[in-house]
Amino acid sequence: MTIEELEDFKGLSTEVQAIQDEIDSLYNPVCCPNGKTGGGHSSTPSAPTERAVGRILDLKEKLEATQDELAREMETIEQWLEDVSDAEIRSIIRWHYLLGLDWRRTNMKVYGYPSYYACRKRIMRYFGKEE
Secondary structure (H helix, E strand, O other): OOHHHHHHHHHHHHHHHHHHHHHHHHOOOOOOOOOOOOOOOOOOOOOHHHHHHHHHHHHHHHHHHHHHHHHHHHHHHHHHHHOOOOHHHHHHHHHHHHOOOOHHHHHHHHHOOOOOHHHHHHHHHHOOOOO
8 A cells, every 4th residue: 555545545535525515516406597597588498407417317326436436445445454553553544544634633633632744744754755
């Protein structure tokens, strides 16, 4: 496992949340009742509900595929964590990468005080990215 793979997992996790938020926002489409956009006149009615439903269905398919990929990646990380002997490193990885806490909140959970640098530096040293 590399730090890049952990960062990719974190990005995938936030993508799942973003897709879900986009789906939620599409349940309330906003449009003029007569289909006019701006100052022009329109003779055809607008169909925001139909467009929203189509978009929701597409996004739900994408969400399911992304969630499947996320589950596979999480399983890989969990298996790798079993081989990590340092409990502090395991804890930091769980809080920051798997649960998505920022570095300050991760540090608060692990060490009991807020700091951007302590946990981050510990992980960077573990992966050999910082001296």
